[in-house]
Amino acid sequence: MANEVFLGYALFTDQGDWTEGSTAQTNDIFHTADGVFMSTIDNNTTAPGVGVEGWKVWFDERAIKKAEADRKTAEAERERQEAARKQAFQNGETIRQQTFETKESERQQAFQNSETTRQETFEAKEAKRDEAIEEVTTYNDRLSSLETQASSHDHDIDAIIETRLGAPDYNALPLLCGQPPILFGAGTPQEAIVPINWRQFDPETGEGYNWNGLPSAIGQQYINTTVDTSGRYIAIPGANGALSWKNM
Amino acid sequence: MSKNVFVRTPKRGDCAVKKISNKKRMYISLETLDVATLDTTAYEVVGTVAGRIGDKNLIAYKNNTSHKYINRAWWYLSGYTLDGTDRTGVLSIAAASASWGNVSKTIAYNATTVEDFISQLNTFFTTDTDCLAQDWYANLEPDGRVRIHCNNISWQQCTNNKASTGFSLTGSCPEIIAKADMRRKHGGNGGEGAISSWKRALAYYRNDNGRDSYQGGRTSTQTSIKQGYPINLPTWLGTSTKNPGDFCAALREVYGEGEEGWIKFMRSCLPVVPCDYGNMGMHNGSERTRQLASFTFTSAKVTTPSPMANAAAYCDGISTDCIDKGEFWLGTTEEIATLMRDIEYGTNDSRLSDPVNKCLSIIGGSAISNGSHVWSCCRYGSNSAWCSYGDRGFFGGYGSMYGSYVAVPLSLWNDDTSLGED
Numbered sequence: 236m237a238n239e240v241f242l243g244y245a246l247f248t249d250q251g252d253w254t255e256g257s258t259a260q261t262n263d264i265f266h267t268a269d270g271v272f273m274s275t276i277d278n279n280t281t282a283p284g285v286g287v288e289g290w291k292v293w294f295d296e297r298a299i300k301k302a303e304a305d306r307k308t309a310e311a312e313r314e315r316q317e318a319a320r321k322q323a324f325q326n327g328e329t330i331r332q333q334t335f336e337t338k339e340s341e342r343q344q345a346f347q348n349s350e351t352t353r354q355e356t357f358e359a360k361e362a363k364r365d366e367a368i369e370e371v372t373t374y375n376d377r378l379s380s381l382e383t384q385a386s387s388h389d390h391d392i393d394a395i396i397e398t399r400l401g402a403p404d405y406n407a408l409p410l411l412c413g414q415p416p417i418l419f420g421a422g423t424p425q426e427a428i429v430p431i432n433w434r435q436f437d438p439e440t441g442e443g444y445n446w447n448g449l450p451s452a453i454g455q456q457y458i459n460t461t462v463d464t465s466g467r468y469i470a471i472p473g474a475n476g477a478l479s480w481k482n483m
Numbered sequence: 484m485s486k487n488v489f490v491r492t493p494k495r496g497d498c499a500v501k502k503i504s505n506k507k508r509m510y511i512s513l514e515t516l517d518v519a520t521l522d523t524t525a526y527e528v529v530g531t532v533a534g535r536i537g538d539k540n541l542i543a544y545k546n547n548t549s550h551k552y553i554n555r556a557w558w559y560l561s562g563y564t565l566d567g568t569d570r571t572g573v574l575s576i577a578a579a580s581a582s583w584g585n586v587s588k589t590i591a592y593n594a595t596t597v598e599d600f601i602s603q604l605n606t607f608f609t610t611d612t613d614c615l616a617q618d619w620y621a622n623l624e625p626d627g628r629v630r631i632h633c634n635n636i637s638w639q640q641c642t643n644n645k646a647s648t649g650f651s652l653t654g655s656c657p658e659i660i661a662k663a664d665m666r667r668k669h670g671g672n673g674g675e676g677a678i679s680s681w682k683r684a685l686a687y688y689r690n691d692n693g694r695d696s697y698q699g700g701r702t703s704t705q706t707s708i709k710q711g712y713p714i715n716l717p718t719w720l721g722t723s724t725k726n727p728g729d730f731c732a733a734l735r736e737v738y739g740e741g742e743e744g745w746i747k748f749m750r751s752c753l754p755v756v757p758c759d760y761g762n763m764g765m766h767n768g769s770e771r772t773r774q775l776a777s778f779t780f781t782s783a784k785v786t787t788p789s790p791m792a793n794a795a796a797y798c799d800g801i802s803t804d805c806i807d808k809g810e811f812w813l814g815t816t817e818e819i820a821t822l823m824r825d826i827e828y829g830t831n832d833s834r835l836s837d838p839v840n841k842c843l844s845i846i847g848g849s850a851i852s853n854g855s856h857v858w859s860c861c862r863y864g865s866n867s868a869w870c871s872y873g874d875r876g877f878f879g880g881y882g883s884m885y886g887s888y889v890a891v892p893l894s895l896w897n898d899d900t901s902l903g904e905d
Contacts (some may be wrong), residue, residue: 367525383485387902388511394492412757428672436668438738438747444755445708453759476662476764 240264247273253283272295412452413444424448424457424468424480450478486517491902493532495825496838498846499542499896500526501805508896510540513842523582524611527805531842534821536757536766541821543839544801544811544892545848552858552868553656553884555780555791556641558631560604560621562651572649574631577639578613585643586613595749597623604631609783610699612753620782632780632791635885641866654865661862663880664761665816669751670759671709674863675872675880677754680823682830683853683876684749686715687721691717694726697875701730708737713752713877719745754878756820762861762869765815771860772799772812794858794890801892811892813860815867816878822851823871829853856888 238249246262253265259274265283266272271294272283283290285297410416418430426448429435434443444451448472457480459466468480485535490497492853493510500509503525510532518528533543564570572590578586580707590607594600601621608619617633617640635641646652659814676697678684692698692715699715700723714731720741721729738747756763765771775795779788790796802808827837829852834844840851851857856879857871859862864879870888872879 297627316793383488386485386488386512387490389495390488390490390497390514391492394490394494412759413755436670436751438750441668441750444666444668445751446668447670447672447709449666449672449760451666451755451758451760453764468504470759472759472764475660476664476761478760478764 255282256280259283264293268300269408270294401460414451414455416452416454417456417458419458419460421459421461422458424450430457450480453478486515487521488512488515489899489902491900493540493896495532495534496839496842497532498842499529499532499540500889501529503527503805506805506807507899508811509899509902513838513845516569516842516845518846527803528846529806530848530892531839531846533839533893534817534824535667536821539895539897541814541818542811542844542896543822543851544798544894545843545846547849547851547891548797548859549887550793550797550890551635551887552792552794553635553641553659554793555632555778555779555789556635556644556655556884557630557778558644558655559624559653559657560631560650560651561653562646563592563594563600563629565594565597565600565650567593569593569823570649573647574644574650574652575647576617576619576633576644577637578611579616579637580613583637585637585645587640587647588614593758597627597629601629604629605783605826606770607649613670615643615783618782618784620780622780632782637885638866638883641884656862658778658779659771661764661860662762663863665763665878666755666758666760667709667752668755669708669710671707671711672863673711675869675878676710676712676752677878678713678749678752678876679754679820679871679878680826680829680853680873680876681753682751682825683873685746685876688713688715688749688829691715691723691725700726701743702726702728704730704733706733708734708748708751710734710752713749714745716742716745719748752877754774754816754820756774756817758817759843762816763820765861766817767895768812768815768818768860769809771795771815773809775813775860776800795860797890798892811894813858814893816861817837819857819869819871819891822891822893823853823857825854826841826851828872829855851889851891856886858888858890 240247240249247264248262249264250259251266253267257265259265259305260277261274263274263293265272267283269284270292272290274289275290275291279289281287281289285292285295337372412480414434415432419432420428420430422428429446432444436443436445437482453470453472455470457468467483469483473479488511490510490512496513498511498513498516499508500511502509528545530542530544533541535541561574569591570593571589572779574588574590575585576588577583589610590604592600592603594603598681601623603622608614619631619633621629621631641655644655649650664672665677667677688699694700694702696712699713699718701718718725718726719731721731734748735744738744753788754763772795775792776790776799778791780791781788798811798813799809801811825837826839828834828840828850834840834850853873853876855873859869861869866883867880868884870879
């Protein structure tokens, strides 16, 4: 049975959706896409609608549906705009990113170029510095070598002065065991007659040593200045390291 | 300052090295010596320059140790008869059992060959208590002589051992000629007493040591400047308490008063170096060292051939990759005089106090002290050899040959005139 709707004391019957072939009686309610309509006549076979004779608009859904449609349209438009906005944003981001990447790349390249230049400049300066250091090192080595040679020469000179020169005796032959190789005495070789050129012990300096009549070196000669013949003596080795004068 | 500077003409204390590649002798100045930075793969450190003798540099090896001059004394026995009949011979030997007085040993033998005779001698030596204690032994020498030998442990052995009735005996170690003469600057000759270490002699004789002449004491008036031993300062000044009296006035007239005059007198007690007279006439110790080192022995107790003169054998035996055996030797009195002349370590506690010891300290070598007895290779008498006597600083001739004294290996090197060239 159709749904009965009491509206105050009036009875309306909700016949549901209008379909082709439907017949409405007075106060029958039919639903269409445009809304809810009440038949105002009996045996009404005209399709309900706004402004259609025999019908009364109970609930005009057209505005709602239009609004809904408008809303949906608006929503769609909004979504479209949102999508467009997003796309625009995305596009903007993309452009921004691309721009950023481009600028970043350019920046990096510029930095790299700058670094390369800086490095090349640094390396060039380093190379020059190294050259300078090497040159200084070479000079230092040469200087050190010269100092070493000078030190060696100084040492040699000192040693020569200390050990070779001593107290030069420019007026005599080279010494033999510290004494002249040829001695001259006023008599035969004896302790009491000190040869005139014998270097006696000097207590002040410690140089020389006292004559005692005996030779001090093999081959030492003694000349007796008081005679014309047989006055020459030569020191010859004897037993147990003894030296004696052999008269020649 | 540059380090390890090589020089042509070294001074006392400079370091002696050898180039490893060709054994070239070289010198590094002491002032620049730095062992830590020296390339030891190229150079071997040998020792130090101890002085100069003539145109050569006296080199002291970096190490030295104490040894006996003669650790095994020997004699040559003759007078035996090898006719196969019963014979006897008498050896009179110093023995500890007689407080080193002589004990006669009558040795019976019957031999026809010298080998058999030697065998019978050794049988006696190993059965006689005194002979066994001294490890007496006999051997046949290549020249056919019979040599008898024993451990040298008391001076009486070399001086007093003799033979009699049936045997004849040479003196001890007859090949080693003794000389007891050393000329001093004051003109005196004679035995021990010439100053070997100036610093040690001054330190010792500054004191009132005693009455004996070797202590520097005098008990009678002295007029001769030819003093055998130095005189101690208190005796010189006439203030000695050990031998009261003024005995040196005449000497002070020659050399001057006070300590200053004493110093001048002490200088006169130095030996004449160089000199051909006496012991200083032996100018190179290599020949005497090789001679000493050539004597070896075996015995009942020693089966491996061993040296009989350990001090010489030690020096002669110095050998490394760069040093040939025989390159170093036990020094003559002349070489020891040059070595010890300026040694200060001993009277001074620091090894850096003289150039020789400073160099030895730097290179990690043994010290040479003027307080040590230092052997020469020169024999003084029957039982003694010349040494630089560490107690008194003079050349002592009573260093008994069995004493363990310092043996310093020495050598003579030329200047490095080819410095920088190989």
